[in-house]
Amino acid sequence: MNTAFPLFTNFPDDDAFETIVIGGGPAGCACALWLHKLGVRAWLVEASDALGGLQRRSPYENLWIPGVMGHSGEEVARALHHHIHVIGVPCHLNSRVSRIEAADGGFRVRVEGGTERGHYRTQHLVIATGTQPVTGHFRQAHNVAIGPGYPMENLEVGNRKIAILGGGDNAFDQARFVLQRGAKSVTIYSRTPPRAQTVLQAMIPQARVCIGPYTADQASMIVNEEVFDAFGVMYGFEAQLPDGLDQDLELKNENGFIAVNRQGETVLSGLWACGEVTDYWHPCVTTSAAHGIQVAKQISLRLGR
Template sequence: MKISETQVLIIGGGPAGISCAIWLKKLGVDCVLLEASAQLGGLQTRSPYENLWIPGVQGKTGQQVAASLADHAAAVGVDVRLKCPVISVDGRQVTTAMSVFTAPYLVIATGSQPRTGGFTASDRIIIGPGVGMEALEVKGKRVAIFGGGDNAFDQARFARDRGAKVTIFSRNMPRAQTLLQALIPEVGVVVGDYAADQNAMTVNGEPFDAFGIMFGFEAMAPTGLTLELDNGYVRVDRFGETSLPGVYACGEATDYWHPCVTTSAAHGIQVAKQISIKLQSYSSKSVN
C-alpha cells in the first residue's frame, strides 16, 4: 500500500481538528485531516439544539454549526478524508482502510464519547445527549435519567417538555448549574446509591420505560498510541503536546479547558500555531 507523506496529520474532524486544519492551511503548512464518519463536526452533528454558548453565533443548532465548520474547511482547501477511520498508529505512521500516511507531526483531535457506566445502548437505553434522546418516544412514559451534570438536567427538561414523567438519579449531589436545576423544579431528583437493572428496566425495583445515561464523556484515542491519560482524557502540556514528542492533542480529547465548541476550536488553533513555529524553526536550522 502506498505511503502518503504530509507535514501534519490530524485525526478527528470536530471543532478542534477543523480549526487546527484551517489555521495550518492559512499558515502554509501541509496537512491532511482524517475523519471516520461521513461528515465533519464531531459531537455537534449529534445536537439538534440551538447552541447558545458560542460568542457571535446566534440561532444555529449544533448540526448547523457543524455544517458551517465543514464549509469553512472546504472554502480554504483543507485536505479532508471522510469515511476514513484509523485502524492503527505506529509512531508517526497512520494506517486507514484505504491508505497509509506518515508525518513528522500528529494531532489527536478525536474528541470524546459518552461514558456508558456499564449500560448497553438499545432502543430504550440511550447513552449520551442529543439525537438519540430526541428520537425516543417519551410522551406519557416514565424516563429515568442517570447523572448529575448539566447534560442530565438538560435532557430531563427536554424529555419533560415532550410529555415524559422524568426522575433523575445521581449518586452524588448534582453538580449541574443552579439555573438548569431551577428550570425543572417538579422533576424528582434521587441522590445516593441506586440499583438499576437494564434488563428489567427498573431502578430500585421501580419500572421505567426508558433510560437516559448522562455520565459525562471520556476521550477517544486511536489504537496503537500509548498516551498518558488524566481521568480518561489525554494529558497535554500548555502547548498541546502529549507525552509522545511530536504528537499533539487538542479539544475534548484532552479536557484541557472547560469542554465546548469555543474552547475546542481555540485549542486546535493553539496547536496549529505551535506546530508551525516548530516547523519554521526546523526549516531555519536546515538552511543554516
C-alpha cells in the same frame, strides 16, 4: 446527518505530510484550517461521513458560541464541514486510523477506508478525536438513550415514566426537554449531590431528584425497585482515542484522556493533541476550536513558518 457536500480530499501526489490531524470535530477542523492557512502541508482524516464531531448529535440551538445565534449544533457542524471544503483543506472522510508508529523522525500512520487507504508519513501528528458518551453497563435501545442530543430526541417519552441517570448539566437539561415533550414524570438519579448548574436545576422543580446509591437494570427497566418506561443515561463523556494508538505509550492521564503540556504536545515530540480528548477545563465548541488553533500555531512555529 445528510450532507450535501462531496467526500472531498485535494490529496497530494505522494504520501508525506508535515502534519496529519486525526478527527474532524471543532478542534480538528480549527487546527487543520489554521495549518492550511499558515502554509503547512496538512491532511485532515475523519472516520465518519461528515465533519463536525459531537455537534452532529445536537438538534438544539447553541447559544454559547459568541456571535453565532439561531443555529443548532447540527447546523454548526454543517458550517464547519462547508468551511473546510470551501477553503480547500486536504481532507478525507470515512477513513479510520488503524495504526500509529514512530518512524523516521516523525510518524507512520495506517489509514483504512475510503479510497486513500495505506501508510502515510508525517512530521507532526495531531490527535483531535474528541469524546464519546460513557455507556456504563447500558446499551442503546428503543427504550434506552445514551448521551444527549438525537439519542434522547428519538426516545418515545409522551405520557411515560422516564428515569435520567446522572447528575450533571446534561442530565438536568435532558430532563427538561423530556418534560417539555410530554413525559408523565421524570426522576433524576444522582449518586452524589448534583453537579449541574443551579440555574438548570431550578428550571425543573417538577422533576424528582434522588441522591444516593441506586441500581438500574436495563432488562427489567427498574431503578431501585421502581419500574420506568425509558432510561436516559447521562454519565458524561470519555476520551475517544484512535484505534491505532499504542496503548503501551504513557500518553493518558489518570482520567484516561491524553495528557499534553501548555503548547498541546504530549510526552512524545511531534505528537500533539487538542480539544476534548485532552480533558482540559470546561470543554465546549469554542474552547475546543481555540485549543486546535493554539496547537496549529505551535506546529507552524516548530516548522519555521
